[in-house]
Amino acid sequence: MNIRPLIAGTAAACALTASMAMAETGTLKMRFVYDSKDAPKVELIEPNKDIAFCGQHDIPNEKLLVDSETKGIKNVLVYVYTGRGGTKLDDVAPKNATHELANDKCRFEPHYVIAQTGDTLKITNPDSVGHNANLNFFANKAENLMIPAGADKEVALEKPEPAAIPVECNIHPWMRAYVVVLEHPYAAVSGEDGTLTIEGIPTGEVMFRVTHEAGKIDEVTIDGEKESWRRSRFELDIKPGMNDLGDVLVPADALSL
Structure with missing residues (x-):
């Protein structure tokens, strides 16, 4: 898989382009994994307003949710970045x-x-x-x-x-x-096991942005190799069909409650 971190100067010099032809689209699949032996425990919130009603329900702190079995990180947002230096898309x-x-x-x-x-x-x-x-x-x-x-x-x-x-x-x-x-519609949020899928992406060089409310995801490990995603962005050469990055390991100290 041809994946490259965002490099200063390259992104500022020119914007990326992508074809919108229906026959030339790809799917991005990836799974975000909490790189630690133990997953953080889910904290329950004790409501201090409308206690008679809200107190009947278990209300999790959803800032950082990690599956205890798979170590998958929930609620990681990934989308095609079209801001300054990002991918230029045809109108959708x-x-x-x-x-x-x-x-x-x-x-x-x-x-x-x-x-x-x-x-x-x-x-x-x-x-x-x-x-x-x-x-x-x-x-x-x-x-x-x-x-x-x-x-x-x-x-x-x-x-x-x-x-x-x-x-x-x-x-x-x-x-x-x-x-x-x-x-555009090219975005997804990871589920309970950390997996997300974005379909219909134009083929060619595409820039993605990754965000999570518990911290920055900019230093990751993929296939045993460390990657630096400057400003939490990375470029990927999207091929027709499935583009599966596999597990993306996120250091435990990158995310916190």
């Missing part, structure tokens, strides 16, 4: 999809919403207590929405955001999720 038609973010048992579900410009974020509240959703967007209009029990609110996602945007509930300060708004 909007899907105008609606994504639900639920206030469910005093936590947000899902933890990450990946959307494309033109999509809509629908924030619902199936709980019997009120919540709010504070979205500190950079490009889109910032919102701080009150959502009574059983109600919902919609937010238009008109512009791409430069990073994953936190969604917080000021009433229940332990609640946090993230909304990712891109101009």
Whole structure:
């Protein structure tokens, strides 16, 4: 697999290009693994608001979730980077999809919403207590929405955001999720075993960005070789079909609660 870390100067000198032909697309698969003998234990949050309701539910601290058996790291975000020095993509038609973010048992579900410009974020509240959703967007209009029990609110996602945007509930300060708004659909978040898959990627040299809320992922080991991902970005020559990087080992000290 031809993978190269981002090198200063190279990225600034020219942007990468990629073909959008449907016959020339590839799939990226990778699994993020916590490089330690022991996985960190899942911490449960003790609610201090609406205790009668929220206290009925186990609320995990979702900042760092590592599977105890596979050592897979959950909620690693990987996406094609199109910012300065990144990959130039042809325009991708909007899907105008609606994504639900639920206030469910005093936590947000899902933890990450990946959307494309033109999509809509629908924030619902199936709980019997009120919540709010504070979205500190950079490009889109910032919102701080009150959502009574059983109600919902919609937010238009008109512009791409430069990073994953936190969604917080000021009433229940332990609640946090993230909304990712891109101009394209080439993004994914790792599941419980640390695996993620991104389909339909244009072939050729493509730059990816990797983020995790518990720390920077910029020093990794792949196939026994150490890699440095400057600014948590790496370039990959995407071939038609499956491009499987296998296990990406992340040092335990790179991530913390």
